[in-house]
Ligand SMILES: Nc1ncnc2c1ncn2[C@@H]1O[C@H](COP(=O)(O)OP(=O)(O)OP(=O)(O)O)[C@@H](O)[C@H]1O
């Protein structure tokens with residue numbers, strides 16, 4: 001069958017590219033993580049070194065907080081925008097979704113403009129508030145790029161909700177609040193899980209924001225970066241990368257089994 | 268172009284034997300209909316002819332003198348109308364129809380001329396430049412046909428071309444399609460599971476069941492002398508008359524029916540339109556149901572045979588359910604089939 | 613609109629969130645256009661900072677554009693045929709392959725960059741050329757192209773369309789060119805805009821892969837944030853916004869359109 005050959009040819013460039021620049025490098029990365037004096041014991045060492053362990057914990061906590069907050073905010077705003085028509089709605093929607101693919105560095109800078117030493121809050125408020133370089137700044141930065149993504153997912157899912165379910169609940173006398181709890185949220189649940197997982201995973205791996213904020217908070221990507229460039233501890237940087245990559249990948253895989261489509265971009 | 272199929276069979280990779288070895292010849296310009304219930308292998312046979320499906324080893328497909336069994340689809344020069352039409356949504360009506368000519372690198376002037384010709388034949392001139400997505404079901408069906416015939420294929424294959432239309436449109440397009448196919452004068456194989464479609468359009472009908480070719484013949488032949496119980500039931504819904512066969516007569520629950528001496532030991536079938544209400548008729552039964560279907564009544568009659576027997580009654584009035592009725596069946600209208608061990612379902 | 617208590621709350625959350633997203637962006641635009649940010653707008657508006665950005669960073673802007681274009685070309689050449697092949701072969705192998713090339717969506721860019729660096733870092737000619745950065749960008753954007761095209765291909769009746777083209781005499785290549793690609797166009801367009809947008813904004817991989825002589829726009833941004841005065845950093849951010857915002861809008865429009873087909 002000549003068509004079979006043609007289809008195989010179509011796949012060839014992809015196969016070559018991902019073999020050379022994805023599969024082999026990943027193999028090399030895993031290999032490199034075992035090339036220090038500790039060998040594969042390096043993974044054990046991560047768990048035994050308080051600095052790494054604390055970083056890991058901190059990264060997970062910040063990411064988790066970001067995911068939850070983004071879900072709460074985006075679901076509220078998403079439902080509101082999906083269910084109401086009013087002048088200025090389009091503009092609001094654009095503002096809320098445009099940062100979708102802003103790189104982390106730019107978002108870090110925007111957070112500095114808000115809460116840095118020369119930032120808006122520090123100049124306007126009498127108490128002189130600087131939060132950009134702290135955990136708060138990092139949290140806000142991650143929140144900044146998570147909101148548009150979660151919002152888009154929530155709105156897409158809201159459009160797919162069957163309106164007759166809601167109408168049925170209303171004819172049965174359910175209050176608006178009960179409808180949200182009993183009909184809308186359960187209907188959105190798969191998408192919310194998926195969107196939350198994406199927000200979480202992206203925050204786990206976000207590097208640009210932390211880099212710009214030059215924060216003294218240790219998050220995993222920053223530690224990987226410093227291990228690699230400053231300490232030249234290549235094995236540890238590789239091992240931490242493997243752990244980070246594996247964690248985010250597995251998380252997203254699990255989340256995707258809950259819901260099919262999600263909006264993923266940037267970081 | 269004569270189409271000759273010898274021993275064509277198909278076993279799908281999952282082990283489904285969709286087509287048992289089948290042989291078939293379709294003469295030049297002839298329209299053959301493949302008729303059979305859903306899943307009997309009609310599409311499979313059609314796709315083997317088209318070259319879209321590779322038949323099992325030992326099968327042979329010939330177009331005229333050429334053996335095309337191993338020839339790729341795109342070289343076979345067949346025209347095919349798909350069940351879903353599969354019109355190219357990115358092209359206008361004209362571009363769809365001209366596609367086959369374009370990929371054959373027919374010069375532009377010639378291409379335009381032939382597209383116009385086919386547009387006229389299929390009465391699509393008014394829609395030539397419209398996108399195919401803006402057409403009605405019937406128009407799409409005509410575009411699909413026009414596209415298939417424009418490159419002057421050796422064989423034209425149609426897979427249930429009317430089944431995507433609603434019932435009313437289907438009836439009106441049936442005769443139109445029959446007329447167009449005659450006009451094209453191309454050897455054609457036409458798949459359908461609707462017997463009235465096959466009867467109206469085909470020169471000959473091939474009845475299939477479970478991957479096996481049951482009978483091939485002219486519509487009248489299949490109707491009057493079916494070769495098997497399946498064909499008798501499938502064409503014209505013949506009903507069995509189970510009873511005791513005696514020389515010259517058939518003893519039924521509701522009476523005794525005269526039959527030709529030659530009938531011998533055979534199963535007897537009859538169609539609803541051949542059963543007449545007649546006060547002097549030899550059979551007696553009780554009217555169970557009466558339904559009016561426009562031109563006639565359909566009567567369900569109990570106690571003539573074990574099952575309910577149906578008769579069509581053309582009169583202006585019908586007796587009421589519960590009435591005793593007498594029936595007549597002309598011996599010429601009975602269908603005799605070689606006796607099978609069991610009563611076919 | 614009838615205002616009830618819950619509605620007011622929802623509106624408040626929505627507006628606050630919008631403010632959180634837009635206020636710093638406006639600040640950066642203003643800062644890039646004012647003479648002295650600390651004295652405020654009253655110090656006057658100027659294009660001086662933009663001019664300086666141009667002098668300092670024209671090279672990185674050009675490099676980013678060049679990378680975006682080449683990245684688009686490569687993802688088209690690799691991604692569109694691959695999506696077609698994946699759509700044609702419904703087997704388990706294709707799903708595994710699709711999952712595999714989607715890894716860069718899940719695995720952080722930093723990890724991928726480390727992996728690339730360790731395998732190819734010692735190949736000097738390659739390591740120091742723009743092609744190395746291109747590889748990173750293609751790696752990151754390719755899954756978006758493949759998935760976008762694949763979704764549209766899966767939504768249409770690809771098999772029937774191809775079979776009918778085949779009976780009309782079209783070879784595999786002709787079918788791909790005249791039937792598959794034109795009908796996949798909405799997906800290709802959405803994928804292309806996504807690729808360009810993401811390539812222009814890509815930082816995580818690029819920061820690790822770049823050399824001092826090869827700085828992309830976001831790398832230059834990071835550089836300016838660290839070492840330039842606030843006005844220049846803001847003006848540079850403004851330039852970035854001007855490039856990325858229209859692309860983002862186009863991307864969202866195209867993605868919506870493609871998704872309507874997919875549904
Ligand atoms: N690709 C396939 N793989 C496995 N089995 C198949 C395949 N295509 C068809 N079959 C099976 O082969 C048998 C014949 O199928 P075919 O499509 O030829 O039937 P058909 O007569 O055209 O039915 P219909 O009137 O419903 O279109 C069916 O049992 C079907 O399930």
Ligand SMILES: [Mg+2]
Nearest residue numbers: 309310311426
């Ligand atoms: Mg069929």
